[in-house]
Amino acid sequence: DVVMTQSPDSLAVSLGERATINCKSSQSLLYTSNNKNYLAWYQQKPGQPPKVLTYWASTRESGVPDRFSGSGSGTDFTLTISSLQAEDVAVYYCQQYYFTPYTFGQGTKLEIK
Amino acid sequence: EVQLVQSGAEVKKPGESLKISCQGSGYRFSTYWIAWVRQMPGKGLEWMGIIYPADSDTRYSPSFEGQVTISADKSTSTAYLQWRSLKASDTGMYYCARGVLSCSGNECYSYNWFDPWGQGTLVTVSS
Numbered sequence: 001d002v003v004m005t006q007s008p009d010s011l012a013v014s015l016g017e018r019a020t021i022n023c024k025s026s027q028s029l030l031y032t033s034n035n036k037n038y039l040a041w042y043q044q045k046p047g048q049p050p051k052v053l054t055y056w057a058s059t060r061e062s063g064v065p066d067r068f069s070g071s072g073s074g075t076d077f078t079l080t081i082s083s084l085q086a087e088d089v090a091v092y093y094c095q096q097y098y099f100t101p102y103t104f105g106q107g108t109k110l111e112i113k
Numbered sequence: 114e115v116q117l118v119q120s121g122a123e124v125k126k127p128g129e130s131l132k133i134s135c136q137g138s139g140y141r142f143s144t145y146w147i148a149w150v151r152q153m154p155g156k157g158l159e160w161m162g163i164i165y166p167a168d169s170d171t172r173y174s175p176s177f178e179g180q181v182t183i184s185a186d187k188s189t190s191t192a193y194l195q196w197r198s199l200k201a202s203d204t205g206m207y208y209c210a211r212g213v214l215s216c217s218g219n220e221c222y223s224y225n226w227f228d229p230w231g232q233g234t235l236v237t238v239s240s
Contacts, residue, residue: 001175040226042158049208049230050158061228093158097225100163101174102148107157 002027002096006105012113019081021108023094028074031098038098041070041079045090086112115139117209117231124237125199132195133234135209142190143167146212146223149183149194153205163225164192199238206233
């Protein structure tokens with residue numbers, strides 16, 4: 001299985017400051033035929049199902065605020081929240097959809113400092 | 114509106130069987146992959162398996178193969194997750210989620226990031 005490792009496990013950031021979450025895969029998620037990275041980011045708030053934020057590593061889902069951005073390629077990826085808002089408190093997961101089983105990272109809990 | 118609606122919470126005893134459901138609406142059910150994802154209490158997301166309702170092509174995570182059965186009925190736009198003999202360790206929230214279909218001209222490709230998700234079904238197994 002492809003192992004997805006997120007860092008840190010938890011993060012406390014002040015309102016208005018930048019939050020950065022990392023995700024590392026044990027195999028490259030870049031498909032050279034289409035030059036796309038098969039990596040998605042999700043946000044899960046308490047009591048709710050996950051919601052997709054970005055796919056293809058950096059394509060923002062429709063309706064997602066532009067303070068959320070994804071980057072990276074190959075095995076190293078980052079989710080950045082440029083200016084943290086109170087409603088961004090959640091657990092964030094990366095997921096690879098290149099190889100079955102389609103594995104998730106262990107999650108990063110984001111809180112307000 | 115595209116949505117997945119899951120069956121209600123279940124409380125079962127160890128050794129009992131269970132089948133939970135996920136009904137899709139607002140889209141052509143048979144042509145999108147449906148995945149099942151487990152979330153144990155206070156833990157992260159675990160991908161269990163996936164089914165393509167048009168032909169019931171099913172893939173399982175090795176961690177769940179032989180432990181559960183995934184099926185689908187395209188006539189009712191419903192996917193299922195089934196256990197023959199529950200264990201206490203099966204306690205958790207189970208989500209269904211739909212893969213994505215990307216079309217360009219006459220060519221369409223399935224990709225398995227997941228949107229939308231069902232609301233979740235809480236399964237509690239306790240003696």
